[in-house]
Amino acid sequence: MSTDLLPPDELERRLRAIGDERYHVHHPFHRLLHGGKLTKPQVQAWALNRYYYQASIPRKDATLLARLSTPELRREWRRRLVDHDGDGTAPGGVERWLKLTDGLGLDRDYVISLQGLLPGTRFAVDAYVAWVRDRSVLEAVASSLTEMFSPNIISERVSGMLRNYDFVTADTLAYFTPRLTQAPQDVAFALEYVKREARSRAEQDQVLGALRFKCDLLWAQLDALHFAYVEPALPPPGAFRP
Template identity: 60%
Template sequence: MEERLRLIGETRYHNLHPFHDMLHGGRLTKGQVQAWAINRYYYQSSIPLKDAIIVSRFTDRLIRVEWRHRIEDHDGAPESEGGIERWLQLTDGLGISRDYVESTQGILPATRFAVDAYVHFVRDRSPLEAIASSLTELFAPQLHEQRISGMLEHYDFIRPEIMTYFKRRLSQAPRDAAFALDYVKRNARTPEERALVCDALLFKTQVLWVQLDALYHAYVSGFPPPGAFRPQVEA
């Protein structure tokens, strides 16, 4: 099962999407990078919602204790900022109003549908599938490394201090992925359960992929839908 999971990552993870090649290779305008950051905010801000749902699915206190740190990782705590705040520092650095970003009024319809589908998935499917859907974290650190180096190298409007979200995830993602992988390996006991685990990861890769499809169609091909963010400054 683990071999199949890793094969899904190697062949389906969104690091393979051409939009990411453009983003990391310096081939996007500032307006296109802004559009990516605005839309991705909706995903980032929904992560603690889906994690709170996962916590609520378990009667096992130890699992709840382990999983709830993910909520603080993104929401923050009184003594520390979280991933959402660090993402807003990125959009601040890109020159976008926080009120506009947090309103999510400029995101693409496909972004909203895909992210909401992910939240509904962890609510409606089995707890095993809900945890399995998080296993894209297995493949995230390499993508974050590419993003940090590529964007800092190629965009003069990207400063190191606004990339802290990705730097922090370099240590958080492996920890989270290790727990989730161990959980599914211990609890997927039948061929049917192991297939559900793999299908859950496949679903999650599709959630991530379709968001980039929508960004490419709207901001590379040039067909933003009514009401979506429209870049004002091209660089």
């Protein structure tokens, strides 16, 4: 294995190649979702389980915020908390996701209770929160770089769902509109940070490994959904059943 430091542009190229191969836009469940091939109950199952991921992002970011050493870094990560939690006057991403589950006809108290969550979802999301808490700041920041690929998946998701599902409206999918501007802002900071702070080949490899881990985690959540609600359609005891 080479120990030569990668030029910053080459590191970025390798990060983007990981997304091209591993990002969950390629998962069969997502292709079914965007293509209008799922039933309303299957879409409800996706939204309900995805809520746990959305609601856990601020917890994940808070564990990282506590370890950042400068006011500039803390301000950046505090902005992400506000994006997801809101500021008390404007709703954040977690509240907007609940409007999505409302729009799909799910009981809000049931969604928030997590009673219908798939075990696979819970294990994957909890692993992500713990991973960011326990790994280096460099790796934690790098794991957020899946947002490099999110604008494309958001555009595909919104257009496909509006076109293919008569039970979905633009208001239902309003969660995604702010992310089209928030995600590129997040990426610009995180990508510049990892290119600057990964000062050895070993640290660059950690950055690449962090993005692979995050892509695998997102993929695993869709594996759980596909197994439970598509094929062989065997939801485990206690999980959401339409």
